[in-house]
Amino acid sequence: MPIIPLHPRSLAPASAASDSNPLPPLLRTPSGLALLELQGDIRFPPAAAQSSTQVGKLVFPLYNPDLNAEDDTKWMKRVYFYVGKNQRMAGEVKRLGKPFAVIRKRETPNVEDVVMGDGEAVNAGEELEIVEIVKYKILFAMRPEPVGGGVEETV
Amino acid sequence: MATQQGEGGVPFAVAHELQNFRLLELPPEIVELLEAPNPPPFQIRQVQTSNSVFVTQPAFDAHGNDIPTSTTCAIASCTATLELHPADTPAVAYIEAVLPVYDIVGGEVDAIQNDTSKGGVFADVPLSSGQCEQGWAEVVAFELSGSSYRPSVNTLRQVWSSINAAALAEGIRLDSQFLGYDLAEMVQEEGFPAPLALAIFSHLASAGQDTSGQWSCLDRRKTVSFVGKTLLQAKRGSSGHLVADFVEEWKDSLPEAWRGDAALKSIEGTYDTPTSTTIVAKGISASRATEAAVPKAAAVKGKWHERFAKTRK
Structure with a gap:
């Protein structure tokens, strides 16, 4: 069997990413990676000037760290995802029965060394690494519902 | 909101x-x-x-x-x-599924070349190298002219017979160290692949025996059992064979000194006795087990499609 090494997650803490993570702490991971699942797909017109397009907002209406205790998980039952101005999806935060390992191709370490070296090709083959282990996901299992977009205009 | x-x-x-x-x-x-x-x-x-x-x-x-x-x-x-x-499928099932059968019928070789080395075969099996080796040894697989095969029971029976005859002619005691390469060459002169003879030596080697070198040494108990099972499985027909005839044939297929070892208890669990005087091989071959497993999977698939069709109505 061809063998592809799978490296475990590096334990380097990424506190900076955690501080600027706008999601509730439960959904924060050391790398900042989180999962969001929705029925269907997000389509938007390409905007070349940006590296990303803001398509909407996530709202956790029941989440209030000032009022709720830390172990209070009722807020997980309700998440809204406003897409564009007129669509809203209702969803929830779900604890995964089986956590997901987020895997990606490992960037060859010391790439610079290889390039700067005397042309000795280092072809170690493909390697994978676990970037993060995610235990929760935001799930929108229902189709979007139309909402009025008047308030958004005034912001 | x-x-x-x-x-x-x-x-x-x-x-x-x-x-x-x-x-x-x-x-x-x-x-x-x-x-x-x-x-x-x-x-x-x-x-x-x-x-x-x-x-x-x-x-x-x-x-x-x-x-x-x-x-x-x-x-x-x-x-x-x-x-x-x-992964609960035994390695032997995978190896059997991917290897073509090497059969010899009436002196003619009947086998489809797969032009794949052992390493190439292992590359397609979703198991560790160690498990692949284990399955490979279990089916007595061998490489010949760039292809890999597993012998049919009938082939194993013929090659064993040739090994036994050559050992007798050369005065080789199979349960003490002997030059496996030399014996395999003699078997090859009889028209059988030498690598298969070596694969059989390795399959039947005494525990702890290094099978990679040119020396071989067979485990007597293992070999007696292997010969008995091979003979029985190679017998066609499900009606059963006379136990006395079978045991006699078994004895004749063993080195003279081992004749007394041919007893049904050494192949226990691999045979059925339809009557008190007849014997037949049990459907123990893993190849049959895999065949049985495949339609099962197909049946599940079929059900899924049925269910899917129902929801579409």
Whole structure:
């Protein structure tokens, strides 16, 4: 069997990413990676000037760290995802029965060394690494519902 | 809700250049299994999802002329997830499925070349090298002229007979050290592949015997049992054969000194006795077991399609 090494997650803490993570702490991971699942797909017109397009907002209406205790998980039952101005999806935060390992191709370490070296090709083959282990996901299992977009205009 | 959309919401963006991530589902058992001294292999099954699954990352983005804000940005979209399942199919079943059978009928070789080396065969089997080796040895597989084969029971019977005859002619005691290469060459002169003879030596080697060198040494008990099973399985017809005749043939197929070892108890569990005086091989061959397993999977598939069809009505 061809063998592809799978490296475990590096334990380097990424506190900076955690501080600027706008999601509730439960959904924060050391790398900042989180999962969001929705029925269907997000389509938007390409905007070349940006590296990303803001398509909407996530709202956790029941989440209030000032009022709720830390172990209070009722807020997980309700998440809204406003897409564009007129669509809203209702969803929830779900604890995964089986956590997901987020895997990606490992960037060859010391790439610079290889390039700067005397042309000795280092072809170690493909390697994978676990970037993060995610235990929760935001799930929108229902189709979007139309909402009025008047308030958004005034912001 | 509309006000919250403006105030408390977390902006959600989608990156234009999505990265490649895979999501691997981790069963709870895997942690303890990974900690086990001899972790079992897992099969990976890719499961397509009709939903969009985004991997998101916090970003600090300014969209348009807005002041930069903390945003959640989708950096990858996964259309499939990977599930882990303990690999419970024995290695021998995989090896049998991928190797062509080497049969000899009336002195003519009947085999389809697969032009694949042992290493090439192993590359297609989703098991560890150690397990592949184990399955390879179990089916007495061998390489010949760039192809790999597993012998039919009938072939094993003929090659064993040739080995036994050559050993007798040369005065070789098979349960003490002998030059396996030399004996294999004699077998080859009879028209059988030398690598198959060597594979049989290795299959029947005494425990702890290094089978990689030119020396061989067979385990007497293992060999007696192997010869008995091979003879019985090579017999066609399910009506049964006279036990007395079978045992006599078995004795004749063993080195003279081992004749007394041919007793049914050494092949226990591999035969049925339709009557008190007849014997027939049990359907123990793993190849039959695999054949049985395949239609089972197909049946499940069929049911799924039936169910699917029902929902469409």
